[in-house]
Amino acid sequence: xxxxxxxxxxxxxxxxxxATVLGDAALRAGYKALIAETHGLSQxxxxxxxxxxxxxxxxxxxxxxxxxxxxxxxILEALRAVNYANENTTFIVxxxxxxxxxxxxxxxxxxxxxxxxxxxxxxxYFINAYEDAVKLGxxxxxxxxxxxxxxxxxxxxxxxxxxxxxxxxxxxxxxxVDRNIKAFMLGLRYGNTT
Amino acid sequence: xxxxxxxxxLGNHAIAHGALEAGVAVAAGYPGTPSSEIMEYLxxxxxxxxxxxxxxxxxxxxxxxxxxAALAGSRAIVTMxxxxxxxxxxxxxxxxxxxxKGGFAIVTADDPNMWSSQNEQDNRWVGIHAYxxxxxxxxxxxxxDFTKNAIEFSEAHSHPVxxxxxxxxxxxxxxxxxxxxxxxxxAEGYVKDPRRHALIPANARTLKNELLKRWSTIEKDxxxxxxxYIEGDRNLIITSGVAFTYALEAVKNYGVKASVLNVATxxxxxxxxxxxxxxxADRVVVIEEGDPxxxxxxxxxxxxxxxxxxxxxxxxxxxxxxxxxxxxSVMDGLSKALDINNPLLSNHPIKVDYAPPPRPxxxxxxxxxxxxxxxxxxxxxxxxxxxIFSGDIxxxxxxxxxxxxxxxxxxxxxxSLGLGMGIYHGTRGKEVIVSIIGDSTFFHAGLxxxxxxxxxxxxxxxxxxxxxxxxxTGGQPNPTxxxxxxxxxxxxxxxxxSTVDPFEVKKAQEVISEALNVVRxxxxxxxxxxxxxxxxATRLFRNYVTRxxxxxxxxxxxxxxxxxxxxxxxxxxxxxKAWIDPYMCVGCSVCAQVCPYNAxxxxxxxxxxxxxxxxx
Numbered sequence: 001x002x003x004x005x006x007x008x009x010x011x012x013x014x015x016x017x018x019a020t021v022l023g024d025a026a027l028r029a030g031y032k033a034l035i036a037e038t039h040g041l042s043q044x045x046x047x048x049x050x051x052x053x054x055x056x057x058x059x060x061x062x063x064x065x066x067x068x069x070x071x072x073x074x075i076l077e078a079l080r081a082v083n084y085a086n087e088n089t090t091f092i093v094x095x096x097x098x099x100x101x102x103x104x105x106x107x108x109x110x111x112x113x114x115x116x117x118x119x120x121x122x123x124x125y126f127i128n129a130y131e132d133a134v135k136l137g138x139x140x141x142x143x144x145x146x147x148x149x150x151x152x153x154x155x156x157x158x159x160x161x162x163x164x165x166x167x168x169x170x171x172x173x174x175x176x177v178d179r180n181i182k183a184f185m186l187g188l189r190y191g192n193t194t
Numbered sequence: 195x196x197x198x199x200x201x202x203x204l205g206n207h208a209i210a211h212g213a214l215e216a217g218v219a220v221a222a223g224y225p226g227t228p229s230s231e232i233m234e235y236l237x238x239x240x241x242x243x244x245x246x247x248x249x250x251x252x253x254x255x256x257x258x259x260x261x262x263a264a265l266a267g268s269r270a271i272v273t274m275x276x277x278x279x280x281x282x283x284x285x286x287x288x289x290x291x292x293x294x295k296g297g298f299a300i301v302t303a304d305d306p307n308m309w310s311s312q313n314e315q316d317n318r319w320v321g322i323h324a325y326x327x328x329x330x331x332x333x334x335x336x337x338x339d340f341t342k343n344a345i346e347f348s349e350a351h352s353h354p355v356x357x358x359x360x361x362x363x364x365x366x367x368x369x370x371x372x373x374x375x376x377x378x379x380x381a382e383g384y385v386k387d388p389r390r391h392a393l394i395p396a397n398a399r400t401l402k403n404e405l406l407k408r409w410s411t412i413e414k415d416x417x418x419x420x421x422x423y424i425e426g427d428r429n430l431i432i433t434s435g436v437a438f439t440y441a442l443e444a445v446k447n448y449g450v451k452a453s454v455l456n457v458a459t460x461x462x463x464x465x466x467x468x469x470x471x472x473x474x475a476d477r478v479v480v481i482e483e484g485d486p487x488x489x490x491x492x493x494x495x496x497x498x499x500x501x502x503x504x505x506x507x508x509x510x511x512x513x514x515x516x517x518x519x520x521x522x523s524v525m526d527g528l529s530k531a532l533d534i535n536n537p538l539l540s541n542h543p544i545k546v547d548y549a550p551p552p553r554p555x556x557x558x559x560x561x562x563x564x565x566x567x568x569x570x571x572x573x574x575x576x577x578x579x580x581x582i583f584s585g586d587i588x589x590x591x592x593x594x595x596x597x598x599x600x601x602x603x604x605x606x607x608x609x610s611l612g613l614g615m616g617i618y619h620g621t622r623g624k625e626v627i628v629s630i631i632g633d634s635t636f637f638h639a640g641l642x643x644x645x646x647x648x649x650x651x652x653x654x655x656x657x658x659x660x661x662x663x664x665x666x667t668g669g670q671p672n673p674t675x676x677x678x679x680x681x682x683x684x685x686x687x688x689x690x691x692s693t694v695d696p697f698e699v700k701k702a703q704e705v706i707s708e709a710l711n712v713v714r715x716x717x718x719x720x721x722x723x724x725x726x727x728x729x730x731a732t733r734l735f736r737n738y739v740t741r742x743x744x745x746x747x748x749x750x751x752x753x754x755x756x757x758x759x760x761x762x763x764x765x766x767x768x769x770x771k772a773w774i775d776p777y778m779c780v781g782c783s784v785c786a787q788v789c790p791y792n793a794x795x796x797x798x799x800x801x802x803x804x805x806x807x808x809x810x
Contacts, residue, residue, distance in 0.1 A: 044555035044558060045553075060436070061362065077553075
C-alpha cells in the first residue's frame, strides 16, 4: 500500500497538526508514515504545504502529478496545488477563501473558483469546514473537519480504524480533545452525502 | 535501559534523542531554521535526565560551551543552522587541532532551497576544510542512529565530528525506534594540558602533524561504519543523505536497475566500501543534495586507484545544484544517465486556466514590527530624510515588502549595523543610516557592531525591534529577558537612547523624530521598540485577548488602515470600507490609533489586555 497525500493551505490553518494526527494514526495501525513540513519564515501567513506519505514509502516528497489526494484548506491553494495532481487525483477542498494580502488583483468569488475546479477536475469534493468549525465555537477546528472528510471520502477505515484516529487526536492535540473529535465526526459526513 | 518503542518523530527530535541515548551531558545551540527543534527537545526533555542544555547568545559561544565541555571530557553537542556554522568557524578550525576528550558532535542543519535562509551553502565542505569527518543521515531513524554513532566515533578518535542534516531530514516526521536516554557522561574534572589545549604557534605546529595522523586513522575507520549497500545491476548509484531515499524509490518503484551504495560519511569517503562497490559496476551515478562533494572526492579517489569508470553527476548537470532534490529531478537525472524511460513523465497533468496571486509570508496580525515600520516610515518622511534602511535577519526581514519597503540591505546576522556604517563612510556621510535589528540578533552580532559605531563615531539610528523572543524560529528566549538593551546602549555611551512601546503610535513617532535629530547632528542614537511578539502574547495570555471591529457607519473608506498598516486581519470590502476578521484580530490597537475617523472600536477591556501583553 502506498498513499501520497498533499496538503495545501495558509500558515496557521493547522496543517502540521492534521498531518501529525494522520501520520501517528497510520503508524499506530502498522503503516510507515513520512511527513515533510515547512517551518520558519515560510509559515507567516503565506502558502504552506505538507507532504504526507503512508505505506511502502522511502522519499519524503511527493512527485509532481503524483498525489493520490490533495487536501486544500483554502480554495486558492487548491488551484496552486494542481501541479501535484493527475487525472485520477481526488481533491478535497475547504469552501474558504482567504484573500492574499497586498494584492490589488480582483479575486474571483468562491463560487467562481469552485466552478473552475469542477470543470477541470474529475473527483472534487467541497467541504464547509470553516462553517462547521465556527459552529463548534472556533475556526481552529477546521483541520479536524478536513481530516474527517479525508477519512471518509478516501475510505481510510480500510487501513486505519476510527478508534485509532481518535486515540491519535487525544495524544497529539492536548487542548479541547472532545471538540476536536466532534469536528472529525462532523467531517465524516462528507464521504456519505457527496 | 533497553526500553525501546517506535514513535512518529521529527528528524530534529530524533537527532536530539540520539544525543540523549549517547549520554550527552552538555548541549548548546543558537536557534535557526531548520535546526531549532533539536535544542528545544534537549532543553525540554534532556534536563530531567540531568543534561545541561542552553540557548547561547550566538553560534560561536554555543560552540565554545560544548567544545569546552568536550575538552574536559564530557560528551557534548552543539546545534545550529548552516550559516550559523560560519559564525562558529574560528573555534571549529581549532577544535580539529586540539581534538577532544569527550565525544563532540557539531550539528549543522543545511537549508537547500533557502526556505528560510540567505544562502544554501553545503557544509560538508567544512569537513574537508577543517579535517573533521561528516556524518549525513537520510531520514529520522538514521538521524537518531548517526547522531549516536557520530558521538561514539568522536570519543573513540578524540576528534570532533560534524553531523549534516538538511530541511528534508530535520523537518520530516517518520517512525523512529526510541530507547531510554543514557546517564549523561560528565567529566570527572578538567585535567590541565596546555600543550594540547593552548594553541600558541609552537603547540599548534606539533598538533597539525598529530591532526594529520588522526585524520589518516579516521579515513580508515569510516569503513567500519554502517553504510547501506543494496545489490542490483552493474549500474551503481552512490548517494549521501536524503538522496538515498529517492534512489531507493527509483529502484523499487520506477524500474531503475542499479545497485545502491549510501555512504554514512560523505567526508571522508569510506574508501574500501566504495572500491568494493565500484569493482562490480560499469558506471557510477552520484546523487547528493547540494554541491558535488562526494562526486569530486570520488573522482580523486578513483584516479588515485587508476580506475577508469564513467562517473555521472552534477559535473554533467544531471542533478540540480540549486534547490532541493525531488523525485522528479532524481528521475530526470537517472533516466539521462542510464538512458532509460522516466515513468514519472507519463503522469497526466491537470490544466486550470487560473493562476492565483502569490501568497508570500506576511507580518502576523498584531505584530509589533508592523507598527514600528509604520512609525519609522512616517517619522522619516516628516523629518524629510530618505534613509538607507539597513536590515537584518529575523521576522522583520518581511519589512522588505509593500507597503513598508524598509529593508534595503540584508545579508547576515548583525549586518544592519556593519553595512550601514560602511555605506555611511563609503558615501562620505551623504546617506542617513537607519539600522533595524531584532533583540536576539542584537545580542548575537549587533553588540560588537554597536561598540564600533560608538567608538568610531559613526552617526546612525539603530532601531532595535525588541519583541522579547527569538520569534522567527519559534519564540525561543534570549538575553533580552534579563539584560535591558537600552541600559546596554547607555552604558556604552550612545548619544541618545530611548525605549518606547510601538503600540503607542504618537509617542513612538516623537521618539524616532528626536533620534533622527541626534543622528543629523552626528550622534549615535538607539531606539528600542519594546513590545512582545503577538504570537507569544496570545499564547501566554489567551484569556485576556480583546478584539477590535470597524463601525461601518463611521468608516469613510479612506483606506489608511489597510494600506499603511497592512495587517492581515484588516480586509478591504468591495465598498473600500475596512472590515476586521474577528478570528485574526488580536487587539493590538494600532489600526484604531491610525484611523482618522475613530471608526475602529474595541470589543472588550483593551487596557487590561495590552498591559498583560506588556508583561512579556
